Amino acid sequence: MAHAAYDDDGFDVQSMTDYNLTMVTSKAGLQYIDLNSGHTVDVKKIGSFRNVAEASDNVIESKDLKMRYGLDLSTRGLFSIERTITVSATDITSNDQVWSVSFDGKVMEDLMSLGLIGSEATPNISMRLVNDKIIVQYEGVSCFDARTGRKLWSTEYQSSDYSGGLKIEQTLHTAAVLASENSLYLVNRDAEKIHKFDMATGTDSWNAPIINSDDIVPTLIRKDNVLLAQFGGRLAHQTYFVQDQSYKYNQTFVGDSYGVRAYNAATGAVMWDTETMEDVLKSSVGDRMTDLFVHGQNAYFCGDKMLYVLDVQTGKPKYTLDITNFELGKPWALSISADGNRLFVDCDKGVLGLVTSDGGKVFATNTKKNLGRFANGANSFVWTGEEDVELKSFVGIDMISGTIKGGYESDGAMSASEPPMSKNGDYVVGFDDKNVVMYKVNK
Amino acid sequence: MFRQLSTMWLLLVLVGTSVAAQVPFPTLWKSSFDVSPDKQKRFNSTATLVFGANEDGACMLRGSDGKSIWSYSFKDKFGVGSFEYQTWNERAGVILFMEDADDASTKVYVDDRTGAELWRSNRIVRFGEYSLDNMLRSNVGTEGGTRCL
Numbered sequence A: 001m002a003h004a005a006y007d008d009d010g011f012d013v014q015s016m017t018d019y020n021l022t023m024v025t026s027k028a029g030l031q032y033i034d035l036n037s038g039h040t041v042d043v044k045k046i047g048s049f050r051n052v053a054e055a056s057d058n059v060i061e062s063k064d065l066k067m068r069y070g071l072d073l074s075t076r077g078l079f080s081i082e083r084t085i086t087v088s089a090t091d092i093t094s095n096d097q098v099w100s101v102s103f104d105g106k107v108m109e110d111l112m113s114l115g116l117i118g119s120e121a122t123p124n125i126s127m128r129l130v131n132d133k134i135i136v137q138y139e140g141v142s143c144f145d146a147r148t149g150r151k152l153w154s155t156e157y158q159s160s161d162y163s164g165g166l167k168i169e170q171t172l173h174t175a176a177v178l179a180s181e182n183s184l185y186l187v188n189r190d191a192e193k194i195h196k197f198d199m200a201t202g203t204d205s206w207n208a209p210i211i212n213s214d215d216i217v218p219t220l221i222r223k224d225n226v227l228l229a230q231f232g233g234r235l236a237h238q239t240y241f242v243q244d245q246s247y248k249y250n251q252t253f254v255g256d257s258y259g260v261r262a263y264n265a266a267t268g269a270v271m272w273d274t275e276t277m278e279d280v281l282k283s284s285v286g287d288r289m290t291d292l293f294v295h296g297q298n299a300y301f302c303g304d305k306m307l308y309v310l311d312v313q314t315g316k317p318k319y320t321l322d323i324t325n326f327e328l329g330k331p332w333a334l335s336i337s338a339d340g341n342r343l344f345v346d347c348d349k350g351v352l353g354l355v356t357s358d359g360g361k362v363f364a365t366n367t368k369k370n371l372g373r374f375a376n377g378a379n380s381f382v383w384t385g386e387e388d389v390e391l392k393s394f395v396g397i398d399m400i401s402g403t404i405k406g407g408y409e410s411d412g413a414m415s416a417s418e419p420p421m422s423k424n425g426d427y428v429v430g431f432d433d434k435n436v437v438m439y440k441v442n443k
Numbered sequence B: 001m002f003r004q005l006s007t008m009w010l011l012l013v014l015v016g017t018s019v020a021a022q023v024p025f026p027t028l029w030k031s032s033f034d035v036s037p038d039k040q041k042r043f044n045s046t047a048t049l050v051f052g053a054n055e056d057g058a059c060m061l062r063g064s065d066g067k068s069i070w071s072y073s074f075k076d077k078f079g080v081g082s083f084e085y086q087t088w089n090e091r092a093g094v095i096l097f098m099e100d101a102d103d104a105s106t107k108v109y110v111d112d113r114t115g116a117e118l119w120r121s122n123r124i125v126r127f128g129e130y131s132l133d134n135m136l137r138s139n140v141g142t143e144g145g146t147r148c149l
Helices: A043-050 B002-014 B074-078 B132-136 B138-143
Strands: A003-006 A012-016 A021-026 A029-034 A059-062 A067-073 A082-091 A097-106 A126-130 A133-138 A140-145 A151-155 A161-163 A167-171 A177-180 A183-188 A193-198 A204-209 A219-223 A226-241 A246-264 A270-273 A293-295 A298-302 A306-311 A317-322 A331-336 A342-347 A350-355 A361-366 A372-376 A379-383 A391-397 A404-414 A427-432 A435-440 B027-032 B040-043 B049-053 B057-062 B068-073 B085-089 B094-098 B107-111 B117-121 B145-147
Touching: A059 A126, A067 A126, A082 A133, A097 A140, A140 A183, A151 A193, A177 A219, A183 A219, A193 A226, A219 A293, A293 A331, A298 A331, A404 A427, A435 B049, B040 B085, B068 B074, B074 B117
Parallel strands: none
Antiparallel strands: A003 A012, A012 A021, A021 A029, A059 A067, A067 A082, A082 A097, A126 A133, A133 A140, A140 A151, A161 A167, A167 A226, A177 A183, A183 A193, A193 A204, A219 A226, A226 A246, A246 A270, A293 A298, A298 A306, A306 A317, A331 A342, A342 A350, A350 A361, A372 A379, A379 A391, A391 A404, A427 A435, A435 B027, B040 B049, B049 B057, B057 B068, B085 B094, B094 B107, B107 B117, B117 B145
């Protein structure tokens, strides 16, 4: 939020730059303006508008079914997560409503959002169209016939961890849901199981035990006949301190154990499990792991010190690499270039570039701190500084060579979603009272 | 509650601690606003315009060289002593200066590239007032404002 202005009469204009919105509060009510279009945004859609990653699309169009599907939430009381959820379908051509169904359910939100009025909330709900089924994921999962709106089945599900008291804590996305072909794979942490549901009937095709209810399973990936489950990971963690009414949002490693388990997607049988492969891997994953991804026939992830590249079918390592040899601290994120030829390992003190095929070093750039990496246009930047809750400096980094292009430091903390730079990342603008400095990121 | 949270959020963004200096990016230019930008310090998404304003005046710098494109005091330019609120609709290329929150206060809309007044209004602020369509509709002036071309 870059600008706010309000007075005692309740008139309020706020430029919500994080969400590309301007919010206007007046005696007449609340209004949002989309800064890209200048149009008023439907208040009911603000939640997903503000939190796209969590809320996903709230409107889906299917040319095959000739229908447009909408997802709406009722308003709610302060600190309540109870909602009436409405899914509706309209004919694309005539705009006539074909069907509409409503049901009650719990919808988690950002902790900060819970103290706001319902229309200001950031609900963690998503809707997706899979073949001819509508899947709605909230604190539960419901499946509907996309043609008729008939409810086909529903199941229990908890997306997040929540604990109350004087220090309220919430960790988002601790249990994964994956729609694949005609099946829905779902982690039910209460039941300590991973389920495979038949999409049409909700029949529990198989359920396999996870290790225990403390296990975090944020990612499921299907590759051919294998279902990979990531145990533990780096997730969004939110804390509200009741006594001083302050919030802290950060990313942290959570999980009772860390590693990957492979299930036979057809039967649920465990094919391999890193927890029992220390002799094969010659190391343990340790007390943290990055997100898991699959490229080609290999699964990629980092533990607290090693990079693991494992064959999806057997779990046997194609290669492993000790990241701590590069003196960049522990890894916290792993990604792959668009062409698939480079791996990038974000570590506590810098960024490592590797050849995907064999783990050969391309660059190891020490930025002193690496609190997060982001791209604007073709330019990449690393948040440096002291703490991720107060981002005050960043450096530009060439992701081909690893060269540091320069840095920028601000007196005040910057918004992670809107660093002071042009949209293409070519220019950084610094303000100091009346003075302005324009920096050029690339020489 | 909502007001408290909004304020708290701002504080979270504004408060910080010192860190070790980095080698800065190469400087393209250094410049300064003609006014103290107490209310507004911002730039557009392409960094081709850099805007500064307080309640008494405003200034726009050119992003390519930092030179002032336009600058004025509100009293001299519009005959209005101060504008408490300013909002910039980058896509429309329009900056709205609002005298205060009073329904009938003066609202002046200016072209962001020239600083020239497009039109002004004393209309009550209602939903849709700031929408791009409304801003650019030629008949807006007939609804209570005076369009200046």
